[in-house]
Amino acid sequence: PSILLFTCLPLSPASRSVISSQPPLPRRRSREAAPPIPAMDASYRRSGAGGGGGSAPRTVEDIFKDYRARRNAIHRALTHDVEEFYAQCDPEKENLCLYGYANEAWEVALPAEEVPTELPEPALGINFARDGMKRSDWLALVAVHSDSWLVSVAFYYAARLTRNDRKRLFGMMNDLPTVYEVISGMRQSKERDRSGGIDNSGRNKLPSKHTVEAPPPPRAENNARDADEGYDEDDGDHSETLCGTCGGIYSAEEFWIGCDVCERWYHGKCVKITPAKAESIKQYKCPSCSSKRPRQ
Numbered sequence: 001p002s003i004l005l006f007t008c009l010p011l012s013p014a015s016r017s018v019i020s021s022q023p024p025l026p027r028r029r030s031r032e033a034a035p036p037i038p039a040m041d042a043s044y045r046r047s048g049a050g051g052g053g054g055s056a057p058r059t060v061e062d063i064f065k066d067y068r069a070r071r072n073a074i075h076r077a078l079t080h081d082v083e084e085f086y087a088q089c090d091p092e093k094e095n096l097c098l099y100g101y102a103n104e105a106w107e108v109a110l111p112a113e114e115v116p117t118e119l120p121e122p123a124l125g126i127n128f129a130r131d132g133m134k135r136s137d138w139l140a141l142v143a144v145h146s147d148s149w150l151v152s153v154a155f156y157y158a159a160r161l162t163r164n165d166r167k168r169l170f171g172m173m174n175d176l177p178t179v180y181e182v183i184s185g186m187r188q189s190k191e192r193d194r195s196g197g198i199d200n201s202g203r204n205k206l207p208s209k210h211t212v213e214a215p216p217p218p219r220a221e222n223n224a225r226d227a228d229e230g231y232d233e234d235d236g237d238h239s240e241t242l243c244g245t246c247g248g249i250y251s252a253e254e255f256w257i258g259c260d261v262c263e264r265w266y267h268g269k270c271v272k273i274t275p276a277k278a279e280s281i282k283q284y285k286c287p288s289c290s291s292k293r294p295r296q
Contacts, residue, residue: 056157057157058157058160060158060161060165060168060169060172063154063157063158063161063169064154064169064172064173066102066153066154066157067150067153067154067173068176069100069101069102069103069104070100070101070102070104070150070153071100071150071176071179072100072104072247073100073101073104073105073106074098074100074106074143074146074150074179075179075182075247076104076106077098077100077106078139078142078143078146078179078183079182079183079244079245079288080245081106082139082288083291085098085106085108086130086135088108089108089126089127089130090127090130091127091128091130091131093127094110095110095111095124095125095127095128096108096109096110096124096125096126096127097109097110097111097121097122097123097124097126098122098123098126098142098146099122100146100150108127111124119153119156120149120152120153120156121149122145122146122149123142123145123146123148123149126141126142126145129141135292136184136262139183139184140180140183140184143178143179143180143182143183143184144180146179147178147179147180150179151173154169154173155169176247177242177247177249181242182242182244182247241256241265242265243256243265243266243267243270244259244262244264244265244266244286244288245266245267245270245271245287246267246270248267250265254267254268254269255267255268255269255273255274255275255278256268257271257273257278257284258284259284259285259286259289260283260284260285261285261286261289262286262288262289264286266286271286271287
């Protein structure tokens, strides 16, 4: 067979200048360009990462922070944003749930599609009962189920905590009023206050609900019972007076005003009512009651 021999000769200066003047060949990509990051999906938002940081809370403080943020979101949906929430819960739609997120945003949405779900899911189909109940009763029902969901999410995260840490977490959560207490848990205590009078450490008996500078004082007692003990039957007498807007606890240093319709109490600053303005109001209606349409 014939053999071909090639000899590599050095390039002349002219040849080198021609080669160097050619445009460089495009480099071949080792892989295709990454697609744009998709929008945050439902499971991501419901896992709490929307509140900042992609990891789930692990310490007692972080879990409590997550619980408080979700609670604030649901509280706002059922009070300040109640009209928007009510409109979104259309009974003609499919099963809807109320979600509270770690960034204190709330959402009425369909349940997660994955089975089992990444986190415990809230009550399903809250929209179906909307038109079959009194509005206040329906909101209270949603609040009860939301409280259960908040606790279940918190203790899902707390699964790896020690017994003492879980006990401490529950104590921190229990120091906050539940959503249900804020929505409807004060009515019976107010009725007891009006019928039995108030022992307010020397203060005069309240002459008129919407013209005084403070509602009945809280009846919470700092008892030293162990957290494992059950509640007494009269535990309702230890409830606190809470602001219907922000959920804040009563303070005698601030001006409060009571709604004559729903019988809830509010910080004057939360509903933009001053003591002077309250004196001229014959019947006070809170923003929520003022925005309600009369039932046909």
